[in-house]
Amino acid sequence: MTVTTTTVNPVLRVAPAAPAEAAAYFRASLVFHADVSDVAAALAADGDPGFVVLDSRSTESWDQGHIPGAVHLPTALIAEQAEQLLDKDVPVVTYCWGPGCNGATRAALALAELGYRVKEMLGGFEYWAREGFAFETWEGGERRAADPLTAPVDAADCGC
Numbered sequence: 001m002t003v004t005t006t007t008v009n010p011v012l013r014v015a016p017a018a019p020a021e022a023a024a025y026f027r028a029s030l031v032f033h034a035d036v037s038d039v040a041a042a043l044a045a046d047g048d049p050g051f052v053v054l055d056s057r058s059t060e061s062w063d064q065g066h067i068p069g070a071v072h073l074p075t076a077l078i079a080e081q082a083e084q085l086l087d088k089d090v091p092v093v094t095y096c097w098g099p100g101c102n103g104a105t106r107a108a109l110a111l112a113e114l115g116y117r118v119k120e121m122l123g124g125f126e127y128w129a130r131e132g133f134a135f136e137t138w139e140g141g142e143r144r145a146a147d148p149l150t151a152p153v154d155a156a157d158c159g160c
Contacts, residue, residue, distance in 0.1 A: 032108075034093055036123045037157060040133045043069065051091040053121070056107035061097065063138040067128055070095075075103055078110040091117040098126030123150075 017025065042049040053070040055062055062072045071085055086092060092111055096103030101124060108118045121128075129135055132146030152158050 032119060033122050034119045036121060036127045036131050036133070037151070039067075039093055039121050040128070040131070041157070043067075051093050051119075052086060054086070054092050054094045054107065054111075055125070056094050056096050056103050057125070061125075065125060065129060065135045065137045065142065067095070067125070068134060068136050068141075073107075075107045075110060078107060079114070082111060082114055082116070086111075086116060088115055088117075091119065093119050093121050095121040095124045095128070098124040 016022065039053065042051070043053070053067050055066045055070045055072050056075045056078075057066075058074055059072070066072065073081055073085055092108075094104040094107040094111070096107070099122070104120045104124060108120045111118045123131075125135070127150060129144055130147040130149075131151040132144060134141055134143040136142070146153060
């Protein structure tokens, strides 16, 4: 008797979702997240971007660098200070250090529980700086060259 064994690679060990389920999942993801380049493009366009950016890190982190025009509100202070700094009619985009930090997620949760419409900026401050966007420090403005592993070197955007 011959036994045939079919090996399924680790990617397909769990089958992909049906297209309708996948579309619902990815649509929902976009409801909750924005990426750095989209936030930068919206802030750079003329007029009101329709949202406010919130840096949820400590004052020491804020001083090291933050997105120009962002509101500084550490996560621990959201419950007591959000109403003085934010308008519930204006969506909020939160960020923290980067992909290895869940501070923006915790800030987004705290704001949502207070009744704010909120998205989290994927990549955080790390990817803002790595993609070559201008930022402010306690010493003034700064901008680094775009990291070719995170942003196109010779194009205005990644095209995605």
